[in-house]
Amino acid sequence: MNTADLLAFIEVARYESFSLAAEKLHFTQPAISKRVSNLEEMLGVSLFDRVGRRVQLTEAGRALFPRAHQWLLDFEDIKKSVADLEGEVTGILKIGTSHHIGLHRLPPTLRAFSQQYPQVQLDIQFIDSEAAYEAVLSGDLELGIVTLPPIADNRLVAEEIWDDPLAFVAGKDHPLAKKNETCLSDLTAHPAILPSLNTFTRQIAAELFQQAGLNLNVTMTTNYLETIRMMVSIGLGWSVLPASMANEEMVILPLHRVDMHRTLGVVYHPRRTLSRAAVAMLAILHGQMSDKS
Numbered sequence: 001m002n003t004a005d006l007l008a009f010i011e012v013a014r015y016e017s018f019s020l021a022a023e024k025l026h027f028t029q030p031a032i033s034k035r036v037s038n039l040e041e042m043l044g045v046s047l048f049d050r051v052g053r054r055v056q057l058t059e060a061g062r063a064l065f066p067r068a069h070q071w072l073l074d075f076e077d078i079k080k081s082v083a084d085l086e087g088e089v090t091g092i093l094k095i096g097t098s099h100h101i102g103l104h105r106l107p108p109t110l111r112a113f114s115q116q117y118p119q120v121q122l123d124i125q126f127i128d129s130e131a132a133y134e135a136v137l138s139g140d141l142e143l144g145i146v147t148l149p150p151i152a153d154n155r156l157v158a159e160e161i162w163d164d165p166l167a168f169v170a171g172k173d174h175p176l177a178k179k180n181e182t183c184l185s186d187l188t189a190h191p192a193i194l195p196s197l198n199t200f201t202r203q204i205a206a207e208l209f210q211q212a213g214l215n216l217n218v219t220m221t222t223n224y225l226e227t228i229r230m231m232v233s234i235g236l237g238w239s240v241l242p243a244s245m246a247n248e249e250m251v252i253l254p255l256h257r258v259d260m261h262r263t264l265g266v267v268y269h270p271r272r273t274l275s276r277a278a279v280a281m282l283a284i285l286h287g288q289m290s291d292k293s
Contacts, residue, residue, distance in 0.1 A: 003075055006068045008035035009047060013065050016055050073139045077273040090119040093277040096132030097124065097145040100225045101264060104244065105162060106145060112284050120277045128223050130198055136267050142278050144267045145285075147200045150207070155270075161285050162264040166204065167243040168253040171235040177251045184212050184255065191219040191237040193228050204262055205240045 011021035012032065022029040040047050047061035057065065097106060102124070110122070125132070129146035136144040137155060148158050168187065170176045176190060188209070194216070195202045209216050222228060225241060232239045233249040240260070246252050266285055268274060274282075 002035075002038065003072060005035040005039040005042075006072055008032045009039050009061075010065065010068055010072070012036060012048065012055060013057055013061065018055060069139065073272070088119065089117045089276045089280050091275055091277055092121045092123050093143070093275065093281060094123045094141045095125070095143045095145060095281070096127055096135050096141040098129045098132070098147065099126050100242070101129075101145055101147075102126050103226075104242075105264060109281075109284055109288060113281055116284075117277065117280055120280075129200060133267060136269060139269065139272065142268065142272070142275065143281060146264070146267060148263045148265045148267070149200050150204050150262075156267045157270050158265055158267045159282075159285075160263050160265045161288065164262045164264050165243045166201070166240050166260040166262055167246060168238060168255055168258075168260075169229075169232055169241050169246055169250045170238040170253055171233055171250050172248075174235055174238065174251075176238055176253055180254070182253045182255050184209060184214055184258070187238060187253075188214050188217055190217065192216055193220045193222070193231050193237040193239045194218050195223045195225075195228070196221045199223060201240065201262060204260065208258065208260065 008021060008025065008027075011024050012018055015021050015024065018029050018032050018036075022032045025032065036047060043060070043064075045060040046058050047064060049056045049058055110124075113120070114122070125135070125141065127135070129144070132141060132144035132146050133149070133156070135141040145161075147164075148160065152158065168182070170190075174190075176182055176186065179186065194205065197203075197206075206216065219237060220231065225245060228239050229241060229245050229247070229250070231237065232241070233247065238253065242262075243252065266282065268278065268282075
């Protein structure tokens with residue numbers, strides 16, 4: 001079975017579009033259509049219903065999709081196992097990470113990795129930590145350098161790399177900034193700007209209020225922490241941010257007996273054979289963790 005044909009099929013199914021799949025794989029649309037046709041001819045079935053501009057999997061296509069995905073993952077593992085015998089660290093390393101970690105934590109790691117392993121091509125996707133986590137779980141990414149979930153998930157191996165203290169913050173002219181001590185109940189009287197409900201950071205903050213029997217007054221949501229910092233700085237509301245992001249235009253609110261932090265780390269699939277490049281990246285990350293201890 002031709003791996004290129006399977007890959008084309010998977011990407012068309014994922015995006016429900018031949019043109020988007022072609023863009024993703026850096027091929028022309030006719031080339032992608034030809035590969036899918038090759039696969040349909042070999043299997044003797046139609047894999048997609050093409051109605052107008054919509055592309056949907058047929059029953060046969062839905063049956064093939066998970067098996068094709070697993071077949072490609074197994075093939076990648078075979079290639080990695082053979083490449084490992086040669087000893088040289090090469091190939092493509094697919095990583096997912098958040099914009100915040102990519103900006104504030106990863107640059108020294110990436111610099112060290114690229115200097116030590118120039119033959120490795122880094123394919124870095126800047127996405128929400130939660131999306132990167134799911135992409136590692138599905139096999140689309142080899143490593144996720146992410147905010148770890150507050151509740152451990154044994155479907156992935158998770159290794160802690162950085163502790164990231166969180167703080168309640170408000171603009172320096174905000175009413176909360178003028179209080180000598182703040183309670184959680186004080187915060188609920190003012191609009192909050194927080195990441196969306198599906199984010200690990202929001203879950204950590206929400207748990208505090210739930211335990212106190214309080215409801216958050218969230219008026220704006222965005223997963224870009226830099227955007228939240230800007231909106232807090234100009235007085236649009238209070239928020240929860242990594243303490244390291246506080247600047248001269250905001251204050252850290254003094255909450256009595258509230259110790260809040262999140263853990264940043266790396267995740268990978270326990271049933272996936274890691275490439276030499278991924279093992280090398282893990283070693284550099286572990287070295288950063290050792291330097292702090």
